[in-house]
Amino acid sequence: MTDIVVCGLGPSGRALAHRCLARGLRVAVVDPAPHRRWTATYAIWGDELPGWLDPAVVAARVARPVAWGTVRHELDREYLVLDTGRLQDSLTLDGAEVIAERAVRVSGRSLTTASGRVLRADRVIDARGVGRSPRRAEQTAYGVVVAGSHAADGARAGHPGAAGGAAAASPRHGDDATLFMDWRAGNGAGPGEPRSFLYVVPLGGGATLYEETCLAGRPAIGLGELRRRLEHRLAARGITLAGDETVERVRFPVQGGRPGAHRFGAAGGFLHPATGYSVAASLGAADEFAEGAPARLGRARAAHALRVAGLRALLALPPAELPVFFDAFFSLPSTLQRAYLSGRTDPVGVAAAMRALFTAVPPGLRTRIAAATCGFPFSRRMPTGSSIME
Structure with a gap:
């Protein structure tokens, strides 16, 4: 019997399958276009680079990237831009059964393809990402x-x-x-x-x-x-x-994923709803998922819920206030910035960053941010400047 079936061969699914193979597991992968080349640009923070990844996948390093709100901020964190082709090639799938089909039904221990083929395994992991919907930002x-x-x-x-x-x-x-x-x-x-x-x-x-x-x-x-x-x-x-x-x-979409034992990558809530980044989190968690049931799942769910609340606040901001909001964020101590941007299983750190950010923004924005973060409706008489933000 196959040990694990990974559904979806984007960066997240391919990284997970690659690390499962490195552990000697029997792996099957399912994707309608398994050999499709990736074309997107991927970047991660230097402290997120896993030790098992080939260093040759790094195309460029930026010691102190710059961010602008209304003023200039130098970020005290190395930023790495990846060579997308080398990244894909380095995540080899030698030894895996590659099935070029579309999955139509996925559960924790079985998968059914469009042709009717049923695959069974100790674990089936959905790494297909999140589908688009008008309801999702x-x-x-x-x-x-x-x-x-x-x-x-x-x-x-x-x-x-x-x-x-x-x-x-x-x-x-x-x-x-x-x-x-x-x-x-x-x-x-x-x-x-x-x-x-x-x-x-x-x-x-x-x-x-x-x-x-x-x-x-x-x-x-x-x-x-x-x-x-x-x-x-x-x-x-x-x-x-x-x-x-x-x-x-x-x-x-930057919404729609949910942390779970049988979901990985964007489908599993790894995508940061306030940045759109997910590749670093997936690379960092690939070994954990390859070893078995993910640890700290409750903490991941709590941190994800906080970030989703943060996205509600971001969507509620008037357009003219976005630079001011990010001035406040990039003025936070680097430890809090890291916690919010990279603390996938650190709800305490994420909450501390959100609390500090709320204190740092101008008083006029706090009511709107508080209402949106908590999911409360806010008055449309409050100026928004943009229909897309409500």
């Missing part, structure tokens, strides 16, 4: 990969302010070649429109990804609008696109 992004010389020119040009009254960045800040999150104006959007931020990271080989991102929205900002905003930003930086650049399009 989504993250969207549109990015382009810019080759070396153009990216360098853009970094030297700085990030001038945009229409809407934002001041130009000072020369001291003009060389921020990496931007973890930049909420400043500069994308041509009006002051009352939903906010998006700029994400800029090196990909290795002199290439740089520039990506305009809607962190979370219900509905989220469309890809066409994000493309327009990104092109506006790049033009302001003096970067001219040739038209043949690699494009990255992102759209996925």
Whole structure:
């Protein structure tokens, strides 16, 4: 009998299957396109890199990434951008039974494919991610990969302010070649429109990804609008696109996963609802799940519930207040930032970070944040600035 069946071969499912094989387990994997190449950009914090992962998967390291709300923040945490192709190739599946079919029914000990084949195992793990739904908030992004010389020119040009009254960045800040999150104006959007931020990271080989991102929205900002905003930003930086650049399009739910013994990755609540990150958490938990029933499941559920409450608060913020909110977050001690961003099984740390953040935001936002976090309705007479936030 098969020891474990892993359903879904994205980064989470493939990492779990790979670590199960490393332990000598009999593994079957089910995915309708098991050899499909990944195209998304993945990044993790340096302290999240598991020791078993091949170091060659790291394409670029950023010692102190920069974030902007209304002011500049240097984050005291190394940030790693992964080589997606090397990551996929390093998670070998040698010895696994690979079944190129779609699963239609999954339970804890059996799986049925679209053709009617039934697979039974000691454990069946659902790692298929989360399906889209109008009821679920989504993250969207549109990015382009810019080759070396153009990216360098853009970094030297700085990030001038945009229409809407934002001041130009000072020369001291003009060389921020990496931007973890930049909420400043500069994308041509009006002051009352939903906010998006700029994400800029090196990909290795002199290439740089520039990506305009809607962190979370219900509905989220469309890809066409994000493309327009990104092109506006790049033009302001003096970067001219040739038209043949690699494009990255992102759209996925940030709600819907639930921690459980038979769910892994985004399906198992590993996706952080306030950032959209899940790969680091999945890589870090792969050994734990491979060894058997996950430990600290109750703590994972509690931390997940707190983060879901945090997402409600984020969705309730007026667009104009998002930069102020993130100023408060990135001003927290680094230990609290880590707890909220990476403490998947640390509800005490997550709660401490949320409490400190609530204290740090301006008093005018606290009523709205408190009501949304607790799930209470708040008055529509309170200014929101954006229909997507309610």
